[in-house]
Amino acid sequence: MRFLHTADWHLGKQLHGFNLQAEQQAAYEQIVQLAVQEKVDAVVIAGDLYDRAVPSEAAVQQLNSMLMDLNLKHHLPLLAISGNHDSAPRLRTGSAWFAATDFYLNTKVSQALTPVVLGDTQFFLLPYFEPFEARHYFEDDSIRTVQQAMEKLVTAMQAQFDLDKKQVLIAHFFAAGSTHVDSETQVTVGGLNAIPVDLLAPFDYVALGHLHGKDALHADRVRYSGSPVKFSISEATQTKGVWIVDTDPFEATFKPLTPLRDVRILKGSFDDLTTPAFYQQQAQDDYLSIQLTDRQVIPNVMAVLREIYPNIINLERVNGPVVTDNQITEIDPSLDPMLLMADFFKQTTDETLTKQQQHWAQNALTAATKED
Secondary structure (H helix, E strand, C coil), X not given: CEEEEECCCCECCEECCEECHHHHHHHHHHHHHHHHHCCCCEEEEECCCECCCCCCHHHHHHHHHHHHHHHHHCCCCEEEECCCCCCHHHHCCCHHHHHHHCEEEECCHXXXXXXXXXXXXXXXXXXXXXXXXXXXXXXXXXXXXXXXXXXXXHHHHHCCCCCCCEEEEEEECEECCCCCCCCCCCCCCCCCCEECHHHHCCCCEEEEECCCCHHHCCXXXXXXXXXXCCCCHHHCCCCCEEEEEEECCEEEEEEECCCCCCEEEEEECHHHHCCHHHHCCCCCCCEEEEEECCCCCCCCHHHHHHHHCXXXXXXXXXXXXXXXXXXXXXXXXXXXXXXXXXXXXXHHHCCCCCHHHHHHHHHHHHHHHHHC
């Protein structure tokens, strides 16, 4: 059995107000291409298909199109679960007849104990869950944490093992030893939902979702695929992709995806960043976190930079603002407003208003006076 392991599509997600639909579509098309090229027998999606419980109409249409393309056009069996960002009741709509085309979508804990058998492999599809769901299913009031629930679930799954087949767990949780990034919603309270990797040892492979980097956990047979698209600056250095997994003999190969627009950190002085010789060598449409090394005040800095780099997601000064030792003296409030502003600007920045700044200030003052 060979399958493709992906997760955390988060369709409908935005990056600092920028719509990522085109980036997500480009990543999906590469996933399909890999699935076909690698001749996989199935595609695994380990949760968080949507970014929110009530997705936008555009996100719903995009996911439907992707799933139909994979399952109906390319005839690839799909094995999917709901994640913590998905609404399980909404996602399961229509799942009663999905299996007719080898599309298996689990959104309830109870479904995880009935394996899906494809080829030489039993797949156990365990959606994201809270302890109360397992407590209710097992009728065991002692279950208070996800770890306690997993101990019961793994034991119940093992009772279903066919020793002539391989066993794969598809799940969406925080495994012990893995690390978070900024775009992942924190759903832990005191680490109660951290699952020890040792508890997952009975499975030949565990296809995880929830954390957005493939290197969040280093375990031979327990892996995060990571998200196919970068969703925060903290993911800037990550390589996004999918796993191609063979069950017999076991092998897991990571296949990188090329972003339509990357998320990068760009550091330099204002003069360097706005010099054609520099910016013409850059992928100017990337989503950029700009780190300015300048300390002086730069008029209209964001607007000027966005003329060159349209997708700036944040701007910070790595050396801090200008700090002067000038004492702020009392200013006569009867002075002309423009003189007051010029004096204030000089005392706080140790700079003199340029002619362009004076022009902007005068226009703003005139507009404010008209409103009064």
